[in-house]
Amino acid sequence: MKEEAIIKNVSRHIKLDEMEKNYFVNLLHHRILKKGEILLKYGEVCRYNYFVINGCLRVYSVDEYGTEHIIAFAPADWWTSELYSYLTESPSENIIDTLTAAELFEIKKQDMEELFVRIPKFERFFRILFQNAMVNHLNRLKQVLSIPAEERYIQFIKQYPFIFNQIPLKYIASFLGVSPEFLSKIRNKIAHS
Amino acid sequence: MKEEAIIKNVSRHIKLDEMEKNYFVNLLHHRILKKGEILLKYGEVCRYNYFVINGCLRVYSVDEYGTEHIIAFAPADWWTSELYSYLTESPSENIIDTLTAAELFEIKKQDMEELFVRIPKFERFFRILFQNAMVNHLNRLKQVLSIPAEERYIQFIKQYPFIFNQIPLKYIASFLGVSPEFLSKIRNKIAHS
DNA sequence: CGCGACGTTGATTTGCCTCAACGATTGTGG
DNA sequence: CCACAATCGTTGAGGCAAATCAACGTCGCG
Numbered sequence: 001m002k003e004e005a006i007i008k009n010v011s012r013h014i015k016l017d018e019m020e021k022n023y024f025v026n027l028l029h030h031r032i033l034k035k036g037e038i039l040l041k042y043g044e045v046c047r048y049n050y051f052v053i054n055g056c057l058r059v060y061s062v063d064e065y066g067t068e069h070i071i072a073f074a075p076a077d078w079w080t081s082e083l084y085s086y087l088t089e090s091p092s093e094n095i096i097d098t099l100t101a102a103e104l105f106e107i108k109k110q111d112m113e114e115l116f117v118r119i120p121k122f123e124r125f126f127r128i129l130f131q132n133a134m135v136n137h138l139n140r141l142k143q144v145l146s147i148p149a150e151e152r153y154i155q156f157i158k159q160y161p162f163i164f165n166q167i168p169l170k171y172i173a174s175f176l177g178v179s180p181e182f183l184s185k186i187r188n189k190i191a192h193s
Numbered sequence: 194m195k196e197e198a199i200i201k202n203v204s205r206h207i208k209l210d211e212m213e214k215n216y217f218v219n220l221l222h223h224r225i226l227k228k229g230e231i232l233l234k235y236g237e238v239c240r241y242n243y244f245v246i247n248g249c250l251r252v253y254s255v256d257e258y259g260t261e262h263i264i265a266f267a268p269a270d271w272w273t274s275e276l277y278s279y280l281t282e283s284p285s286e287n288i289i290d291t292l293t294a295a296e297l298f299e300i301k302k303q304d305m306e307e308l309f310v311r312i313p314k315f316e317r318f319f320r321i322l323f324q325n326a327m328v329n330h331l332n333r334l335k336q337v338l339s340i341p342a343e344e345r346y347i348q349f350i351k352q353y354p355f356i357f358n359q360i361p362l363k364y365i366a367s368f369l370g371v372s373p374e375f376l377s378k379i380r381n382k383i384a385h386s
Numbered sequence: 387c388g389c390g391a392c393g394t395t396g397a398t399t400t401g402c403c404t405c406a407a408c409g410a411t412t413g414t415g416g
Numbered sequence: 417c418c419a420c421a422a423t424c425g426t427t428g429a430g431g432c433a434a435a436t437c438a439a440c441g442t443c444g445c446g
Binding site: 061063064065067069071083084087088131133134135137138140141142144145146147175 | 254256257258260262264276277280281324325327328330331333334335337338339340370
C-alpha cells in the first residue's frame with residue numbers, strides 16, 4: 001500500500017513501533033497531481049512538508065529578467081518544502097510545481113508540530129533532513145564557484161540518473177546554472193570524446 | 194564590560210533575567226587573537242560556536258586547484274561556526290581564521306546543549322540564527338546564478354560597509370566569486386560613471 | 387495532421403580569467 | 417630607523433567559458 005514508501009523512508013533514520021506508524025500515517029494527506037500543477041505559488045506561505053511517492057517536483061525562483069532558477073528537484077522518495085517560508089511563515093519567493101505527473105503526501109505544519117511533541121523521534125528525523133538540505137546547498141554554492149559546467153553536468157548525471165531520465169534537459173541546465181544551448185554543446189562534446 | 198555586547202546581541206531575540214544572563218555568561222570563554230590565527234583547521238571537528246566582539250573572521254574552503262573560496266565573513270556582533278562539522282561531529286572541509294586582530298567568545302558544544310535544557314529560550318535563539326544562515330546561503334546561491342559580478346559587488350558594499358572598510362579587497366573578490374583583478378576593473382568602471 | 391515544446395547547431399558577443407608588469411603601502415629584520 | 421621584502425591594488429594583453437540570437441529538425445500531443 002502507498003504508505004509503505006514513506007514509512008520505509010522515515011525508518012532509515014528512526015525506528016517506529018506500530019502505534020507510532022499509525023499515528024504518523026493518519027496525518028498524511030495523499031495527493032495525485034498532473035504535470036505542471038502548482039503546489040506553492042509565489043507570495044504564498046508554505047504550510048506543508050511534501051513527500052514524493054513518484055514523479056518529480058521542482059522548487060524554483062524567477063529573477064528580475066524573468067529567468068527561472070531551479071533551487072531543488074524532488075524526485076521519488078524525497079522530501080521537499082520551501083523551508084524559509086515554512087519556518088518563518090512569510091510569503092515565499094519561490095515556487096513549487098510538478099515536472100511530471102506525481103503522487104505525494106503532504107503534512108500540515110500544525111500536525112507536524114503535534115507530532116514532534118507526541119513522538120520526539122520525529123523532531124530528530126526532520127532535523128537530520130534539514131541539516132542535509134543545508135549541506136547540499138553549501139556544496140552547490142561551492143561547485144558553482146569552483147568547477148566548470150561540464151564537470152558539474154557529469155557529476156549531476158552520476159549522482160541523479162533517475163532525475164536525468166525523466167525530465168527535459170532544459171531544467172537540468174537551469175539547475176546547473178547554464179543556458180540550455182550551452183548544455184547541449186557540453187553534451188555534444190562529451191559524446192565525441 | 195566585555196560581556197555586554199553578547200548579551201545585547203542575544204537580547205534581540207529572547208528576553209533574559211539576571212540569573213539566566215549569569216548562567217550564560219559563565220559558559221563563555223574569552224579569547225584575543227592576532228591577525229591570521231586559525232580557529233578551525235581543515236579536517237578538525239568543530240566543537241565551538243563563536244561570537245565576534247570585534248575584528249573580522251572568515252570561513253573558507255580551498256578547492257582542488259588551491260583557490261580559496263570564502264563562504265562567510267564574521268565581523269563584530271556576529272555568530273559563526275562550521276555548522277555541518279559542528280552538528281554532525283565530522284571533520285570540517287572548511288577553515289576558520291581571523292582576517293584582522295580579533296576578540297571573541299567561544300562556547301563549547303556540550304555547554305550549549307546543557308544550556309538548551311536549562312534555558313530552552315536559547316534553543317529558540319540558535320534555531321533563529323540557524324535559519325538565517327540558511328536563508329543567507331540560499332540568497333547567495335541565487336545571486337551567483339542570476340546577477341553579474343558588478344551588481345553583486347554594489348550590493349555587497351551597501352549591505353556590509355563595515356566589512357568592506359576593514360579587510361583587503363581580495364577577500365571580497367573571493368566572497369563574490371571573481372578574481373581580484375576583475376574586481377579591480379569593476380571598481381574602476383564604477384568610479385568612472 | 388499541424389502546432390508547440392524541445393534539443394541541437396552555428397555565428398557572434400560578452401563576462402570573466404590568466405599572466406605579467408608596475409607603483410604604493412605595509413611590515414620586518416638588521 | 418632604514419632598507420628590503422612581501423602584500424596589495426591596479427592596469428593591459430590575450431584567451432576561454434558561456435550567453436545571446438537565430439535557424440532548423442524532431443517529436444509528442446491535441
